[in-house]
Amino acid sequence: MKERHSATKNVIILWFTVAILLSGSVLLAFEADPSAANQSDATAAALKSPFTSPLKWKSTGAIITPVSDETHTIVSVKDPTIVRYNDLWHIYATVYSTSARTWSMVYLNFKDWSEAPKAKLHFIDVNPGLRGYHCAPHLFYFRPHEKWYLVFQSQQPQYCTTDDLSKPETWTRPQDFFEGKPSGAPGLWIDYHIICDDTHAYLFFTGDDGSFYRSRTRIEDFPKGMSNPEIAIQDHRNNLFEGSVTYKIKGTNTYLTLIEALSPARHYRAWISDRLDGEWTPAPGADTWQTPFAGINNVTFEEGVIPWTRDISHGELVRDGYDETMTLDLNNLQFLYQGRASDSSGRYELLPYQLGLLTLDRSQAVKGDLLNDAAESELPALKDVYKDYFLIGGAFNRNLVMGRDSNAAELAIKHFNTATSENDMKWSLIHPQPDKYNWEPADHFVDFALKHNMVPIGHCLVWHSQVPGWVFTDDAGSPLTRDALLARMKEHITNVVGRYKGRVKGWDVVNEALEENGTLRNSQWMKIIGEGKPEQKYDHIAKAFEYAHLADPNVELYYNDYNLDVSKKKCDGAVEIVKYLKSKGLRIDGVGIQLHGGLDYPSKESLEYSITALAETGVKVMITELDIRTQKRGYRGADVGMVNRQTTSDSDAESEQTQQKLAQKYAELFSIFIKHKKVITRVTFWGVYDTTSWIGGSPLLFDRKYQPKQAFDAVIKVVQDKN
Incomplete structure (x- = not known):
């Protein structure tokens, strides 16, 4: 007006x-x-x-x-x-x-x-x-x-x-x-x-x-x-x-x-x-x-x-x-x-x-089914094809689990036997204010996964990103002390992990705590809890794992990070985290290699190095956020705030040549995953179909119309050829 x-x-x-x-x-x-x-x-x-x-x-x-x-x-x-x-x-x-x-x-x-x-x-x-x-x-x-x-x-x-x-x-x-x-x-x-x-x-x-x-x-x-x-x-x-x-x-x-x-x-x-x-x-x-x-x-x-x-x-x-x-x-x-x-x-x-x-006026006739021929055809289910190797899953958004994207839900139910919450368990969404928790979206996620016989994975408890500013300050706006921040961390982890005790299978306890050179990220968590003392530099990580285990002694606990598949130094940094936690008698069950890849990376050598190096510490290895960027490289961690999706719809990403390269890369990756099936327990795509991707373009196995792409066929063919 x-x-x-x-x-x-x-x-x-x-x-x-x-x-x-x-x-x-x-x-x-x-x-x-x-x-x-x-x-x-x-x-x-x-x-x-x-x-x-x-x-x-x-x-x-x-x-x-x-x-x-x-x-x-x-x-x-x-x-x-x-x-x-x-x-x-x-x-x-x-x-x-x-x-x-x-x-x-x-x-x-x-x-x-x-x-x-x-x-x-x-x-x-x-x-x-x-x-x-x-x-x-x-x-x-x-x-x-x-x-x-x-x-x-x-x-x-x-x-x-x-x-x-x-x-x-x-x-x-x-x-x-x-x-x-x-x-x-x-x-x-x-x-x-x-x-x-x-x-x-x-x-x-x-x-x-x-x-x-x-x-x-x-x-x-x-x-x-x-x-x-x-x-x-x-x-x-x-x-x-x-x-x-x-x-x-x-x-x-x-x-x-x-x-x-x-x-x-x-x-x-x-x-x-x-x-x-x-x-x-x-x-x-x-x-x-x-x-x-x-x-x-x-x-x-x-x-x-x-x-x-x-x-x-x-x-x-x-x-x-x-x-x-x-x-x-x-x-x-x-x-x-x-x-x-x-x-x-x-x-x-x-x-x-x-x-x-x-x-x-509902008198207008409807002449057909909305789901197209492909939705009615009998595609092999990814989870069935890979049942002898590892769990197959996706990151689910709120639209999917709350019934607002039913076509995506159908794909997920058919193809996946594990599910990760894309955003709704991150601190800023589940605990936006000091005395307020927003449980409903996360509840829907867990309910959806269990209803459809999927293993729910919680993501994530401690991260430098998507954390409200109040977490690190007192009522006057001054930085918290070490003890105060540890108390706040413990309260959050106890409440969140405790709410889903016995229902969530595993938690990404700490996410992306490493720099590219393998040193610890100088986050607010590290600065306040570590107090600049070398002997305390791992304390923010160790305490998070300690609190998560206390909240649910039976849940699996993971460290999760990006570029472990392309950076030897960063992978070695993750190995040091695992060794430190184990030296303190703390539980850590696995490390997640996010694997936000591209048409030309990671190389076979660097990926296999990371899988082997992590497995040698005695933990499980998981591919936790898999997608393949079909456009120019950029930030590789899945912080949804880092990407402007409006810029990622280039027609080149949909070209036949690009789709062939995408299929070849997925086939190469899954061949490596199968080779290391004894240590890889889960492969999770970061999204369900291309529209749900945080990076835009054409990074997943299903296109924007929910249809399988050449990459889907290539992933299926890896197992068929092996058999």
């Missing part, structure tokens, strides 16, 4: 997205409009749909209308945000008060849509902190904080929090996302919304200038630390105006953005992407005035309802949940939108907007 009172807001280009759901579900995408510009053949093919026609919607009449009270005279209700929680619909919306001469917000709730017309509007200015100009709300529950967030427009993006979304008076005083206006923001920035993936929270907004903007921050830093805004999509302002909303499609790795278009009348257009920090593509059949995601050209009105609006303007789709992931079920599409009488005109703030509800 605009602050100024000339033509303002409401263009929501609803971005439609391809849904890849399991059998029995619906795939929603569309035939490309021949007039749509800039649609590559590859994109059109990727968006090909079993639907034979664009979307069609049925609309109610106006079901939520402006109702004034003794202190508020309002002329409109608009910009709704909606969640279903505790068996009630909860809606926050914008109103324009002619008595106060400003935009404000209201709250209402009801159980059934039939009750909506009579639902009481509660004016949010009952809260002293929310008096004055506040509008265009976006509501969600942020699970890491166990708080409701209300994001809204007030000159710049602001937010409030509460424990009870049904009580407007309980929202905290508004806070800014940014300190001042960032350089990347447009002159007019409006209509803000938040969506999160496993590692980052994204703030998206529009500028009424044909641009769609994004900022982001790490989950553990939210709501602070937003990056300078960048343009994610550009178009003519008539096609990309305002009122944007972004969703994650349930059961897929696809995101949908909807943005309101300005003319000929307000309507929504749709864009899709496989990642929030990636490139967005117009959704064919849902991206023009003639065939919009939602607009007067594909909306009819329910029987007995006189068409009451030409605008299909600022609103939200009904979500499958209410949390920060903004998950959407394409089998149950409804859209709460604002409309107005076609003959209304005048100053924008005085336009008589009301709310109506669109429901997708």
Whole structure:
């Protein structure tokens, strides 16, 4: 919504997205409009749909209308945000008060849509902190904080929090996302919304200038630390105006953005992407005035309802949940939108907007199964092919274990018998605040693994990265003493390992404690606990292993690091860690060679050196984070914050020549693994299919469409040739 009172807001280009759901579900995408510009053949093919026609919607009449009270005279209700929680619909919306001469917000709730017309509007200015100009709300529950967030427009993006979304008076005083206006923001920035993936929270907004903007921050830093805004999509302002909303499609790795278009009348257009920090593509059949995601050209009105609006303007789709992931079920599409009488005109703030509800017309026939021929074919399962050699697994993200990427889950269930938590057991996510643990995602991971007969691996307890800053400081912000940090480490390890005692098979206790030359990393852990004394340099590692063993005496304990396969000095440093721990009588069961490789590394000689050297210490050897970079080399540790995925989608990574080299490298590696089967107990890929990779490109065995690549065939063939 605009602050100024000339033509303002409401263009929501609803971005439609391809849904890849399991059998029995619906795939929603569309035939490309021949007039749509800039649609590559590859994109059109990727968006090909079993639907034979664009979307069609049925609309109610106006079901939520402006109702004034003794202190508020309002002329409109608009910009709704909606969640279903505790068996009630909860809606926050914008109103324009002619008595106060400003935009404000209201709250209402009801159980059934039939009750909506009579639902009481509660004016949010009952809260002293929310008096004055506040509008265009976006509501969600942020699970890491166990708080409701209300994001809204007030000159710049602001937010409030509460424990009870049904009580407007309980929202905290508004806070800014940014300190001042960032350089990347447009002159007019409006209509803000938040969506999160496993590692980052994204703030998206529009500028009424044909641009769609994004900022982001790490989950553990939210709501602070937003990056300078960048343009994610550009178009003519008539096609990309305002009122944007972004969703994650349930059961897929696809995101949908909807943005309101300005003319000929307000309507929504749709864009899709496989990642929030990636490139967005117009959704064919849902991206023009003639065939919009939602607009007067594909909306009819329910029987007995006189068409009451030409605008299909600022609103939200009904979500499958209410949390920060903004998950959407394409089998149950409804859209709460604002409309107005076609003959209304005048100053924008005085336009008589009301709310109506669109429901997708389900009469459209579905002509096919979404999972393609390959999903129905009988591929050999990796875990079965390698059952006589070692466990085969993958790093699982939150979307997979919580049911939001069901195709990835199917691949994992079929092919893997061990699972590693990619991010949700790292300190910043599982223990984001001193007295607060976020158990839910990690619980889902362990439950998923055990349910599907996989060996769960916890990753990781002590690491220099993805650790909140408060871990190393006291309440005054001063560095902790050695004893205080050891106490904090012990508490964390005891709580985390203890929670999953008897369920998690093994823990990466310490991760990446070595420099490239084999010396210990000068991390906060080492500096504070080691106190600069040579005789204490291993103490932060030793104490972590000691505390983990005390928390679960039966769990296996591992040291994990990258480049052990390419650096003899670093591998020798890991050997020294093992020897030191054993000399102190501490338990260490194995060392993880991450093996973030490339098409030309590691060499056979360096990999075999590391396997042999580590095995000679008497511990198990595991390949813990396997992937093959198909692009230029970069950082090789799996710190998700070190890679900008937007830059890793080069077409060269998908070339036939590259895929052949990738297959050859995987075959070479697995031949070495089999050769050392007596000491290698587990091989884990860092991801399940290419879209889930932290490095982008084409590093895994399954492509972005969940299909096996030449590399998969090569890995299978290694065993077939041996037999």
